[in-house]
Amino acid sequence: MMTLRHGGRAVAVLLALAAALAPGGAVAAGAPATPALTLPAPTGPHPVGTTWLHLTDHDRPDPWAPEQSRELMVSMWYPAAAPVGAPAPYTTAAVSARVVAGTGLPLPPDVLTTVRTHARRDAPVRPNRHGWPLVLLSPGFSLSRESLTGLAEDLASRGYVVAGIDHPYEAYGVEFPDGRVVDCRACDEWGDGTAQKVIAGRTADVSFLLDRLTGPRPVWRGFVDRQRVAMVGHSIGGASAVRTLVTDARVDAAADLDGTLFTPVGPTVRPVMLVGAERPQDHSWVRDWPDLGGWKRWLTVTGSGHMSFTDRPVLGAQLGQDPGAIPAERQMLITREYVAAFVDRHLRARPAPLLDGPDPAYPEVTFR
Template sequence: MRHRYLPRAAVALALTAAVCAPAATAHAANPPAGRTENLSVRSAESGPALPAPTGKHPVGKTTLHLKDDGRPDPWVPGERRELMVSVWYPAVRPSKNPAPYMTAAESEEYLKTSGVKVPPHLLSTVRTHATLETEPAARRGGLPLVVLSPGFGMPRATLTGLAEELASRGYAVAAVGHNYEANGTTFPDGHTTPCAACKGADMTDADWQRVGAVRAQDISFVLDELTSDRPGWQGRKFIDAGRIAMVGHSAGGFSIIPAMLRDARIKAGVNMDGNFRYPNDVPLDRPVLMLGMTGHVPGGPDATWDRTWKQFTGWKRWLSVEGTGHLSFTDLAALTKKLGIPFQDLDGDRCDAVTRAYVAAFVDRHLRGTESALLTGPSARYPEVVFHRP
């Protein structure tokens, strides 16, 4: 089974309807003058809205531009590794500046690969529930951190709903834009990069293993930047470096293994519907949640889940959600419903609610020590979630 790095069918349906590296530097990223304001106004007045977070905190957001001067970019020779990272956090109060979903350039780059004739800025009109320039609601060193890694070819924005949910519940959340692995990443100087690493159906297992290894390095670097005393985002003082989890979708999901094996700071990991590509022969004794679509069941078409399950020697759960597809664990599930053409059998808002509930229950258990009945067995609240114990 091969990964599809672009959700062509889903996008077409919805849119037709409407090692820790040295010498790093970081700073908050802002688009060219006027762009943030224009996007925020557009986001507030038009376009579909993400489901609202359910936690008690307002959500703040900032964006970081991280430069890893000690590492060459693995996909573009002659460049050093640079990443864009979105950070959400519980805020004291919202500001009057809504956080945009994507830049217009990111939306255009992402959508043009679908081959569909649609307004190129469409995804920049999505309304979020976070605001910019807000004061964090946290004591020093008090926030557990969840790092998000998106699917291959997918901008980091596609996990925004989950990020806002966790931030509203008191987590710091960092979504990593793995440069040249997404169709659209905009940098502070205004330039937007394509997915240079994408090879479509020509991707081999060796290619996917390389993706996992690169992402493991990216995650370690981001953790260094978010938790160290080096100049950068001042919010690092609020993060508890002893309570970190990683959650990924698709390629970001299978990358939890190389990332956790590389970096002991990651205490727990969630794979949302990613075929395990690397590795399948190294035991991992930290908590793992496997959350997948209907086909990700024992003995199903993707044998990598069966093989990898055996290598998890610590706390583990294998759950599938009936009526879902590969993209049902991203914002696209709810957004396509709001555009009038859902792309899975299960209601899009329901897909979103299931993902939020089970990921939140997992990180609550392993970063806060809060038990949840959702992780002990089938729940009458979520009958579409099936527990597997091969």
């Protein structure tokens, strides 16, 4: 996907030209979005359910709004007992409007509410004797948790509980159940030290969420296996995943999807996978590679871009945008397959030959 750069940070252009939405390439002011967007179906054997959690850490002030406690919105995707209930919304109208405004594209503000998902809202969780392994997802800077829905639904269909985390004030918009919407204060404050502040805050967010999911009085008692936890993130969410691996012993493995490691990792022997878009080597990955002393992989996806690891290429292609050298759905397929292989190997001790070296089925993926 195309990116615009402002003040040294990449701001993703999330969707495409409006020509696909209206005859003649114009979108009338206030026109409703065309309900024509959809994500690829999950590939696993389980139907998928989802629910949203609103959590408050009363012991920690918000790093961007210190006058209040830190609040999180979390989407939980999971194997469902049955495909019952209404299809889950992709996001809210308020968040969609802020994403569209943030990109500056001439799209209907509610366009993201038209995305068809494959999860059923509040479907009952499928029982599992020891609980399901947990995968935490952290989105890129300025993005919201819905940007990784395609990956989350697929992991849930394969037998994982997936927690997608919104980090308030670091996304174009985060909406709470009472209708409050907070905007991206961090976007306006970007400068020296902002990335480190974002990563520190996200590691604290994840540790708090793990307290609530796996602690003495978990909100998801019986459904999450506290002994099997991985974190995956995109962009600065990927940097936060690797950092959390070092700072929180409950995280067993971390995957970074095209995220610069603004904070040096330091020595670790737990599994790390770095997956990068095609571009010059990230200097931070080169710097920290020797400190990754356990199982590790550095993969490059030839023909990909920074947003290739999110939903955006798929949605953009449906709106008429050229996805680049790799077809949009194949970009998502590559992300799904390699992330699933990573968590299968390290949370379930399953063979993952896809991670042992180049595979002729995925010639785009090269190994360092």
